[in-house]
Structure formats: C-alpha cells, structure tokens
Amino acid sequence: MLSTKKIALLLRRKPLAAVGFVAFFVTVFLFVFSTGPATTKPRYSYAKKNTGWFAQKNRDSKIVTNMPKEHIAHYDLNALSESVKASGRGEVLILTPMAKFLPEYWQNLNKLTYPHNLISLGFIVPRTAEGDQALKQLEQAVKTAQSKPHKFKKITILRQDTESLGSQLEKDRHALAAQKERRSMMALARNSLLFTTIAPATTWVLWLDADIVETPTSLLEDMIMHDKPVLSCNVYQRYTENGEPAIRPYDFNNWVESEEGLRIASEMADDEIIVEGYSEIATYRALMAHFYNADENPSTLMELDGVGGGAVLVNADVHRDGAMFPSFPFYHLIETEGFAKMAKRLGYEVFGMPHYLVYHHNE
Known part of the structure; x- marks a missing residue:
C-alpha cells in the first residue's frame, strides 16, 4: 500500500498515472462493498434455466438440466x-x-x-x-x-x-x-x-x-x-x-x-x-x-x-x-x-x- 507522502509525490511527478491508480481502487471498493438497492436484480441469475449441457440449481435447489437424454449411459451388466x-x-x-x-x-x-x-x-x-x-x-x-x-x-x-x-x-x-x-x-x-x-x-x-x-x-x-x-x-x-x-x-x-x-x-x-x-x-x-x-x-x-x-x-x-x-x-x-x-x-x-x-x- 502506498503512503500519503508517496501518493503526493506521485501526483506531482506523474499526475495521470496517479489518477488512474486512485480510480482503480475506488472502482474495486464500490464493487465489493456496495450491495445496491434491494430491488436491483443480480447481474447473473442462477435461478434462470441454463442453456448449456450442464445442470444448474434453481432457488428451490432442484436440478435443472438441458443435457441430451442418455448423454451419459450407465449399464450394470x-x-x-x-x-x-x-x-x-x-x-x-x-x-x-x-x-x-x-x-x-x-x-x-x-x-x-x-x-x-x-x-x-x-x-x-x-x-x-x-x-x-x-x-x-x-x-x-x-x-x-x-x-x-x-x-x-x-x-x-x-x-x-x-x-x-x-x-x-x-x-x-x-x-x-x-x-x-x-x-x-x-x-x-x-x-x-x-x-x-x-x-x-x-x-x-x-x-x-x-x-x-x-x-x-x-x-x-x-x-x-x-x-x-x-x-x-x-x-x-x-x-x-x-x-x-x-x-x-x-x-x-x-x-x-x-x-x-x-x-x-x-x-x-x-x-x-x-x-x-x-x-x-x-x-x-x-x-x-x-x-x-x-x-x-x-x-x-x-x-x-x-x-x-x-x-x-x-x-x-x-x-x-x-x-x-x-x-x-x-x-x-x-x-x-x-x-x-x-x-x-x-x-x-x-x-x-x-x-x-x-x-x-x-x-
């Protein structure tokens, strides 16, 4: 972590680099700690039916799958x-x-x-x-x-x-x-x-x-x-x-x-x-x-x-x-x-x- 003195020195010598550095950490802070309004939908909804071959779990913990039938077959001879x-x-x-x-x-x-x-x-x-x-x-x-x-x-x-x-x-x-x-x-x-x-x-x-x-x-x-x-x-x-x-x-x-x-x-x-x-x-x-x-x-x-x-x-x-x-x-x-x-x-x-x-x- 940079000290206050080092940041001030960086601002004087390379102002553009310093602004970019500060903007990066502000963005990370907001993304991690901000939950947003209660009505906001999550970016990725795992309750939504998966369109791939592999199964996902919905909100009721039930398996939802679009795998082709008998994609994997098991036989006990x-x-x-x-x-x-x-x-x-x-x-x-x-x-x-x-x-x-x-x-x-x-x-x-x-x-x-x-x-x-x-x-x-x-x-x-x-x-x-x-x-x-x-x-x-x-x-x-x-x-x-x-x-x-x-x-x-x-x-x-x-x-x-x-x-x-x-x-x-x-x-x-x-x-x-x-x-x-x-x-x-x-x-x-x-x-x-x-x-x-x-x-x-x-x-x-x-x-x-x-x-x-x-x-x-x-x-x-x-x-x-x-x-x-x-x-x-x-x-x-x-x-x-x-x-x-x-x-x-x-x-x-x-x-x-x-x-x-x-x-x-x-x-x-x-x-x-x-x-x-x-x-x-x-x-x-x-x-x-x-x-x-x-x-x-x-x-x-x-x-x-x-x-x-x-x-x-x-x-x-x-x-x-x-x-x-x-x-x-x-x-x-x-x-x-x-x-x-x-x-x-x-x-x-x-x-x-x-x-x-x-x-x-x-x-």
Missing part, C-alpha cells in the same frame, strides 16, 4: 442379466453377412414373432458388383419395413473393408480348394460386423445366414428358451425328387469331435485346417445333420464341438468374453467351427438342436 432372466425377454441382435439379397430371407425375418422393438439388425455387404446390387435391394427393404408400426429397434448396414470371394455361386463357394481363403474372409467380415454392432444392452446374438429362407416364426423364442451359451439349428434344404417335394441335410459344420478328427489334426502343419463335410478329409465325426428325426421332440439338444453359421444363437456374454471368429487356423479350425472351439476353451458349452430345422435357399 449383472443387473441386466438378472432382469432378462426374470422377464424371459432381452434385446436380440440378428447379424447377417450378405453377399446377395434374397426376398425370401427378408420376408422370413419380418415374420418372426419376437417383439421387433427388441430386435436390432446388422448387415455387412461386400464391395463387389453383386454386393452393390444387394445393398440397393436391402436399403429399399429396410425403408419399407421401418415405415411400418412394428419396426425393428435399429438397423445397421456396413460395407466390408476386407476382401471377399469373387464368385458367390454355390459350386464355387463350397469347393474344397476355396475353403481356407473363403472362410478366412468370412471370419473377418463376421468380426467386423459383431464388434461394430454389439451394444451393452444386447443379450443375445443370432447369426443368421442370408441364404436361410425359412424358419419357424417362433425361432427366437424357441432358442432363447433353452438359455444356452451357444445353440445351433439343423440346416436342411428343400428340393424336388421325382416330382415330389423332399428335404435333405445341408450344413455339415455342426459336429461332435472324433478320435480320427483328433488324429488328423495332430499330424497337420500349424497353418492347415480341417474342413468338415468333404470326402477328401474323412474325420468320421458325428454330424448333427444326420441325426434329424421328424418324430422326435424339436427341443431335444445334443452337445457339439463345431457349429456352422446358418442359425446360431450366442449369449452376448460369450462374445464379450472374447469368443470371436478366427480368420487363422485355431486348433486347425477356422471361422464358425473355430468360434465353437474358442467358446469351449473359454469354458462355455456348445449345443445343437438336431430335430429343429431351418431351411437354406436352393439355387
């Missing part, structure tokens, strides 16, 4: 699991890699009786000419479906950022020589789709191939009822034989391991895989496709070691724990069969329903 068990319902994510669009697939999907407001859909489409056409058809189908009252909760469409098999003809897709490359590509696509779309509230993930054109309308209810970590349907195909309708097994990737299969694997190089359903690799595994019996209970289960991707229900926690689709040889298995092996290595059981059929498109 244990509580979520218990809630699902109590209600018997949970959010389902149906995931489909789609190289071509089949109207029958879409029609069947829309007929599912599980509440559509609890179903989210996810698709991944390759960057090919056929994929471009599938994308256009899918987008149009989605617009139509979502304009109706019973629309799906959410629909996500991805374009594949990895390579895909050039030809999607059945004979080319299932040629033995193409299996390692094709299924490695499929695994990468599945993982991209899964990791992009799974949400904290997702309870179940249904992997449904784009070629599955017929299922019971109660597919989700029937599978969820079993409450299994991994559960696969038996995939068959309708065809005509001697002018009469018939059915035949299609997916041979649902199997139980055999001693011969283990022996073959033990003699393979690290980068080699076993592909089931081919006479060139006779594993003598028990294939679920051959266990179908029309007279048996469709709810019957059998334990499996490998699964296909036709219609497989996965508890979302299995994926969250790290079970994905290996694009590399994993114990000499790859993609969906490698996923089943990974799930079992994590301690989860894998099951199939041999007498519960879904149908694959017949080209």
